Amino acid sequence: MDLKQLIIDKAKEVKIDIIGFTTCEPFYNMKDYLVIRREKGRETEFEEKDLNKRINPVLTLPECKTIIAIGLSYNVDFNERADYRLKGILSKSSWGLDYHWVLRDRMEKLIEEIKKLKDFNYRYFVDTGPLMDREVANRAGIGYYGKNCSIINDEYGSFIFLGYMLTDLELDIGDKRPASKCGDCTLCIDACPTKALEGPYRVNPKKCISYLTQSKDSIPYELREKMGVKIYGCDTCQRVCPKNKGVKKSDHQEFIPKLTKGYMDIEELFFISNRQFKDKYGRMAGSWRGKNILKRNGIIALVNMKDRENIRLIEPLLKDPNPMTREYAAWALLKLDYDYGRVVVGEWIKIENDEGVKSELEKLIK
Ligand code: B12
Ligand code: SF4
Ligand code: SF4
Numbered sequence: 001m002d003l004k005q006l007i008i009d010k011a012k013e014v015k016i017d018i019i020g021f022t023t024c025e026p027f028y029n030m031k032d033y034l035v036i037r038r039e040k041g042r043e044t045e046f047e048e049k050d051l052n053k054r055i056n057p058v059l060t061l062p063e064c065k066t067i068i069a070i071g072l073s074y075n076v077d078f079n080e081r082a083d084y085r086l087k088g089i090l091s092k093s094s095w096g097l098d099y100h101w102v103l104r105d106r107m108e109k110l111i112e113e114i115k116k117l118k119d120f121n122y123r124y125f126v127d128t129g130p131l132m133d134r135e136v137a138n139r140a141g142i143g144y145y146g147k148n149c150s151i152i153n154d155e156y157g158s159f160i161f162l163g164y165m166l167t168d169l170e171l172d173i174g175d176k177r178p179a180s181k182c183g184d185c186t187l188c189i190d191a192c193p194t195k196a197l198e199g200p201y202r203v204n205p206k207k208c209i210s211y212l213t214q215s216k217d218s219i220p221y222e223l224r225e226k227m228g229v230k231i232y233g234c235d236t237c238q239r240v241c242p243k244n245k246g247v248k249k250s251d252h253q254e255f256i257p258k259l260t261k262g263y264m265d266i267e268e269l270f271f272i273s274n275r276q277f278k279d280k281y282g283r284m285a286g287s288w289r290g291k292n293i294l295k296r297n298g299i300i301a302l303v304n305m306k307d308r309e310n311i312r313l314i315e316p317l318l319k320d321p322n323p324m325t326r327e328y329a330a331w332a333l334l335k336l337d338y339d340y341g342r343v344v345v346g347e348w349i350k351i352e353n354d355e356g357v358k359s360e361l362e363k364l365i366k
Helices: 003-013 028-039 049-054 100-117 133-139 185-189 220-229 264-273 274-281 291-304 308-319 324-335 337-352 354-366
Strands: 018-023 064-074 087-090 122-125 160-167 198-199 230-232 261-266
Touching: 003 100, 018 049, 018 264, 028 049, 028 337, 049 185, 064 100, 064 133, 087 264, 087 291, 100 122, 100 160, 100 185, 133 160, 185 198, 230 261, 230 291, 261 264, 261 274, 264 291, 274 291, 274 324, 291 308, 308 337, 324 337, 324 354
Parallel strands: 087 230
Antiparallel strands: 018 064, 064 160, 087 261, 122 160
16 A cells, blocks of 8 residues: 555544645745735734745755645534533634643654654654745645635535644655635635625635634724623634535544533632642633633633623722723723723823823823
8 A cells, every 4th residue: 555545544543534645835926925924914823924834835844845734623512501601602613621732642652653664854843943834734625615714624624723843754645636616716815804805705704703813912902892791712704604504523532622612710810829830720721812802802702791880890900019900991891881980990090100101091081
């Protein structure tokens, strides 16, 4: 049997759902798009800065011949509801155990199996590598691009995580970029709460709720209101997608949200210490930006619930040691009850000693 088929068989044994192969040819097709994106300020801080490395695999592994791409479904069958009152929604990508660990574990297992067949050189990545994971996956035949930008696999849909391995293996690879099967559908574009999908296959990351929930930058006021009660990530453009209906479910137990049930208790986020947070939630993908970012998103969620009662939880945050929290708490008070908030925030300004926070608060009550 040829090596490629043996690798495909071994991938199944180590519980990799989807596997594909592509050459180490540079992704020249993306160069202009990446440059324009940078010029328009649409690049995020989560991406490789060197655009040549983004498109050229041999700059990362000079002896690279073949890229092995993988996909793992995280679309677990889970419908339990959390029982606390003030729930912030986690996207499915932050359910269960951090996917970076799960995919790396699967790839390490596959590497061990390949090594038994043939010694080889490799480097492997999940999410944080230099290339564009979706481009690699598409060219390797893992799935097609949906208009929501996600890679969609025929069998598993789009709730799949991607990873890849640069190798010096020489395998027989056919060119099989799958073409989009979206047809006339525009459900994702229509459903996107912030209109971040500015057209088919075009997401403006700076408007995407997933980005806003992770970014340390100040979130534009008009976008805060569109975030709803999402506390980390956003699944809207995938949940509405007909290609995710009737697909094969994930059987990776690691992605079952046993601890969170897919939500975070906002009240808990407000009093839990950094150490307690790390101990309890450190293995969840959505914890990577730390507690204060989720706490900020929790404040926004409490405003979007439009319940004045939530002032009880927000007002004490004006005294929070974190300046960002104080800023958002002031904004939230004013949103939930402008007249009351104006008095409380007006008093606080007199003793606020952070100049940045002070000027933000002054702007808010002007
Ligand atoms: C930065 C980043 C983000 C940013 C920016 C997203 C973006 N689309 O660029 C933010 C924070 C917004 C984000 C959000 C999400 N992300 Co993200 N993200 C990344 C990261 C680290 C880099 C992405 C990147 O390079 N973008 C570069 C630009 C060029 O991509 P783009 O503008 O989308 O353009 C692509 C397509 O539109 C396409 N394209 C462009 N023009 C055209 C034209 C035509 C005709 C066609 C067909 C295609 C096409 O080619 C581009 C290259 O992929 C990757 C991991 C990695 N290292 O690759 C994960 C990754 C893309 N994210 C992932 C996930 C799961 C998500 C979320 C679903 C998480 C969530 N639930 O909140 C959302 C989905 C949002 C969305 N609609 O895309 C997965 C995607 C899995 C999949 N099945 O596709 C990845 C691959 C991580 C992983 N390893 O699993 N993400
Ligand atoms: S993840 Fe949410 S905000 Fe981002 S493009 Fe999809 S629907 Fe829009
Ligand atoms: S919702 Fe429709 S247009 Fe969007 S990705 Fe799914 S099939 Fe394509």
